[in-house]
Amino acid sequence: MTTTRKALAALGLLIVLAAPPARLHAQGPGEVVSVPVRQFRLKGLARWGLDLLFEERGRVFIAASSDDIAALARARVAFAFETARFAPAAAAGISAAGGLNGAYHSSLELETELRLLESAHPAIAAVREIGRSLEGRPIYALKVSDNPALDEAEPAFLVLGCHHAREWISVEVPLLYARHLLESYASDPAARDLVDRGETWIVPLVNPDGLEYSIHVYRYWRKNRRANADGSFGVDLNRNYGHMWGCDDQGSSPEPASAVYRGPAPFSEPESDSVRRLFLGRDFRAVVSYHSYSQVILYPWAYADLPCPDDAAFDDLARTMSGLMAAHRGTVYAYGRSAGGIGYTSNGETCDWTYAAAGVPSFTVELPPEDADEGGFFNDEAEIEAIFRENLPALLFLAGRAFGTAPPAEPRRPALDRRPKAPSLGKLLRWLTIPVR
Numbered sequence: 482m483t484t485t486r487k488a489l490a491a492l493g494l495l496i497v498l499a500a501p502p503a504r505l506h507a508q509g510p511g512e513v514v515s516v517p518v519r520q521f522r523l524k525g526l527a528r529w530g531l532d533l534l535f536e537e538r539g540r541v542f543i544a545a546s547s548d549d550i551a552a553l554a555r556a557r558v559a560f561a562f563e564t565a566r567f568a569p570a571a572a573a574g575i576s577a578a579g580g581l582n583g584a585y586h587s588s589l590e591l592e593t594e595l596r597l598l599e600s601a602h603p604a605i606a607a608v609r610e611i612g613r614s615l616e617g618r619p620i621y622a623l624k625v626s627d628n629p630a631l632d633e634a635e636p637a638f639l640v641l642g643c644h645h646a647r648e649w650i651s652v653e654v655p656l657l658y659a660r661h662l663l664e665s666y667a668s669d670p671a672a673r674d675l676v677d678r679g680e681t682w683i684v685p686l687v688n689p690d691g692l693e694y695s696i697h698v699y700r701y702w703r704k705n706r707r708a709n710a711d712g713s714f715g716v717d718l719n720r721n722y723g724h725m726w727g728c729d730d731q732g733s734s735p736e737p738a739s740a741v742y743r744g745p746a747p748f749s750e751p752e753s754d755s756v757r758r759l760f761l762g763r764d765f766r767a768v769v770s771y772h773s774y775s776q777v778i779l780y781p782w783a784y785a786d787l788p789c790p791d792d793a794a795f796d797d798l799a800r801t802m803s804g805l806m807a808a809h810r811g812t813v814y815a816y817g818r819s820a821g822g823i824g825y826t827s828n829g830e831t832c833d834w835t836y837a838a839a840g841v842p843s844f845t846v847e848l849p850p851e852d853a854d855e856g857g858f859f860n861d862e863a864e865i866e867a868i869f870r871e872n873l874p875a876l877l878f879l880a881g882r883a884f885g886t887a888p889p890a891e892p893r894r895p896a897l898d899r900r901p902k903a904p905s906l907g908k909l910l911r912w913l914t915i916p917v918r
């Protein structure tokens with residue numbers, strides 16, 4: 482057993498034993514604070530529904546709202562403010578040209594970009610509003626296909642981004658994929674084939690309200706902006722889908738203030754419901770939902786550590802995807818079952834639902850970096866293009882499989898069969914917010 486796993490096991494035990502606090506805490510603009518692991522255990526903080534970030538040198542880092550901070554103080558937890566340490570990373574994106582979010586797209590910037598793509602390629606691209614967020618922002622899909630105004634009887638491929646507000650890079654990869662297909666159509670027979678034979682539906686921003694909040698108010702915001710009955714905000718959109726929703730409290734929570742609150746009912750949120758309505762009307766043959774961070778490719782099930790009926794086939798696909806990704810510049814994406822060794826159990830996830838609804842390959846791709854020390858959610862703007870480029874061959878491969886077009890060339894070197902190192906404690910810590918009834 483690695484040290485990391487031992488530490489996790491110890492924390493897991495405490496989660497079962499500790500009593501929950503009298504109230505959970507509203508998330509809002511706040512601070513990064515750290516608490517010694519000993520204190521974290523002693524005070525049973527794993528059950529507070531805090532937004533846990535990572536663990537480093539014996540301290541647990543938490544994105545804490547002012548309510549959280551007040552509660553920590555009341556509980557006499559010895560915490561330290563760490564916000565200043567992270568400010569340079571956050572500030573690095575500020576520029577006169579790019580505004581607060583630099584090269585990343587806000588919801589309005591994304592809309593502009595999608596409309597520009599549509600007007601530059603009207604024969605093969607159409608912007609569709611698939612629904613509206615709680616705060617009334619349009620949720621856009623770009624449909625890339627010949628005759629985009631017609632719903633033809635063609636196989637479809639769904640690419641999703643940004644269920645989670647703070648995962649800015651997950652908007653960019655789907656958007657750049659749309660751009661790639663459109664701009665390569667004239668010159669690249671493989672891209673032309675994909676556009677002519679199938680429908681690629683690209684939804685780069687499922688959670689526009691959350692993204693705006695992350696840009697303008699609180700960079701670590703994760704959920705949507707639902708005003709919950711207890712005064713807290715947000716439903717975790719990747720806990721709000723309908724397959725085995727709320728089957729237990731592992732990795733999803735019934736507590737509104739939790740970072741992984743699943744909402745009052747499956748598809749209670751207009752954002753996840755927009756994806757549901759888009760999905761059900763069409764012949765989707767594969768799904769990729771981008772998140773960050775940790776550099777992994779995950780497939781169902783997430784709700785329990787059980788193999789889905791297509792486990793072996795999905796493992797094969799994921800191995801090939803991982804190999805194609807590594808071939809670009811050596812970035813190794815680990816792969817495996819969502820609830821398995823490189824992931825964690827949670828219910829109400831997007832890909833469990835798309836797989837259950839249509840039986841099609843459905844992958845959650847967690848983009849780089851691997852760890853918090855390498856930047857966590859703060860991907861350098863200069864990395865956006867390279868992260869897209871390394872993901873592109875995997876997307877083309879899966880799209881080819883989905884549409885029955887010619888497979889792309891094999892990876893230049895053999896797929897790295899990396900059954901990766903143990904998951905980082907930091908990654909899993911973020912989900913050890915599991916209230917036990």
Ligand code: 0X9
Nearest residue numbers: 719772773783819824825827845
């Ligand atoms: O927990 C999630 O919703 C995702 N991870 S993230 O850090 N981006 O929030 C999805 C992870 C894939 N599912 C599981 N490992 N269960």
Ligand code: ZN
Nearest residue numbers: 645648772773
């Ligand atoms: Zn995510």
